[in-house]
Amino acid sequence: MSDLVIPAELLPADGRFGSGPAKVRPDALAAVAASPLIGTSHRKPAVRNLVARIKERLAELYSMPDGYQVVLGNGGATSFWDLACVSLIERCSSHASYGSFTKKFATAASRAPWLKPPVVTEAPFGSGCLPAVEAGADAYAWAQNETSTGVAMPVERPAGVDDGALVLVDATSAAGGIDADLAQADALYFSPQKNFSSDGGLWLSFCSPAALERSARLTSGHDGRWVPDTLNLTLAASNSAKDQTLNTPALATLILLDEQLGWMLDNGGMGFVTARTADSSGRVYEWAEAHQYAHPFVADPAQRSPVVTTIVFDEAVDAPLLCSTLRANGILDVEPYRALGTDQMRIGVFASVDPEDVSRLLGCIDWVLERIVV
Numbered sequence: 001m002s003d004l005v006i007p008a009e010l011l012p013a014d015g016r017f018g019s020g021p022a023k024v025r026p027d028a029l030a031a032v033a034a035s036p037l038i039g040t041s042h043r044k045p046a047v048r049n050l051v052a053r054i055k056e057r058l059a060e061l062y063s064m065p066d067g068y069q070v071v072l073g074n075g076g077a078t079s080f081w082d083l084a085c086v087s088l089i090e091r092c093s094s095h096a097s098y099g100s101f102t103k104k105f106a107t108a109a110s111r112a113p114w115l116k117p118p119v120v121t122e123a124p125f126g127s128g129c130l131p132a133v134e135a136g137a138d139a140y141a142w143a144q145n146e147t148s149t150g151v152a153m154p155v156e157r158p159a160g161v162d163d164g165a166l167v168l169v170d171a172t173s174a175a176g177g178i179d180a181d182l183a184q185a186d187a188l189y190f191s192p193q194k195n196f197s198s199d200g201g202l203w204l205s206f207c208s209p210a211a212l213e214r215s216a217r218l219t220s221g222h223d224g225r226w227v228p229d230t231l232n233l234t235l236a237a238s239n240s241a242k243d244q245t246l247n248t249p250a251l252a253t254l255i256l257l258d259e260q261l262g263w264m265l266d267n268g269g270m271g272f273v274t275a276r277t278a279d280s281s282g283r284v285y286e287w288a289e290a291h292q293y294a295h296p297f298v299a300d301p302a303q304r305s306p307v308v309t310t311i312v313f314d315e316a317v318d319a320p321l322l323c324s325t326l327r328a329n330g331i332l333d334v335e336p337y338r339a340l341g342t343d344q345m346r347i348g349v350f351a352s353v354d355p356e357d358v359s360r361l362l363g364c365i366d367w368v369l370e371r372i373v374v
């Protein structure tokens with residue numbers, strides 16, 4: 001770490017640029033402190049009304065198609081992968097793997113003894129791919145936004161898949177920051193600690209009628225599959241329909257999520273958040289493209305994420321020193337994902353991040369670079 005002190009007038013108003021957990025709006029946090037719900041039963045009307053409102057607001061944000069259901073449960077997106085192996089994948093899944101998170105789901109499927117080894121299509125870090133269409137694959141999996149590398153991929157049902165094959169899209173870092181047509185996916189799932197500026201511990205999914213039917217069949221016990229309650233999507237769906245969760249949820253997480261949804265919808269909904277993340281990320285990419293010492297990590301502009309931006313610095317720059325200097329000045333979590341090279345920086349520009357703060361951050365990076373590049 002250097003002992004450089006960035007002049008206060010250059011600093012962003014909020015220094016949180018992580019890729020999750022990420023910036024929580026102070027108003028939302030104040031709402032948690034003021035909430036009469038904390039410390040009360042999740043089986044009683046007040047908390048159930050909160051869950052009902054979250055479901056309604058998510059459906060509104062995404063113009064949810066008829067027949068789809070918002071389902072939620074405890075455990076985050078990581079638990080949803082295991083749940084999908086139990087409740088959604090029948091025999092064989094086809095995955096696209098282009099970073100740490102997409103790879104983790106493929107690995108989870110490869111470990112389930114009742115499934116065939118998954119088909120895995122890989123792309124090198126910094127680019128993306130879609131899962132290969134394979135006869136016999138009954139589920140297709142990829143991420144709308146691969147958070148480890150900053151690669152965004154479209155949500156589009158692949159052509160030519162078997163009848164009834166399910167499309168499972170990890171939208172953990174995309175949801176609430178990048179739009180999607182829900183009709184293109186059977187389960188578009190996420191945790192709320194990214195664009196939704198909540199805390200971790202919960203998974204939510206928009207589920208199509210086909211996904212709900214598949215789950216009802218697989219969890220009925222007809223093929224002897226072990227179905228733990230926590231990985232049973234049908235049980236989660238019946239609890240969600242009653243505005244509850246199977247077991248106790250973190251109430252603060254629900255309150256923060258609801259506050260963020262209210263903020264998003266009050267400001268214009270999906271159009272508002274996507275314009276904001278496009279503005280913020282555009283500032284980072286334009287800056288990097290014009291920079292003497294930096295360039296965007298993702299080569300194809302069409303695959304550059306509007307919510308998680310990744311930058312590579314050239315040899316002249318000691319990127320870890322840059323990140324630690326920023327950290328010492330209150331600019332947090334811009335270090336690259338642990339599996340990527342240390343010559344990088346990853347800047348989360350989720351919906352809550354103010355585009356003006358992004359410009360200030362870039363100004364701070366330049367200010368430090370002027371002093372550490374020799």
Ligand SMILES: *Cc1c(COP(=O)(O)O)cnc(C)c1O
Nearest residue numbers: 076077078101145147172173191
């Ligand atoms: C953060 C993230 C996850 C993991 O979410 P958890 O809530 O920690 O389980 C999974 N997938 C993607 C794309 C993510 O960004």
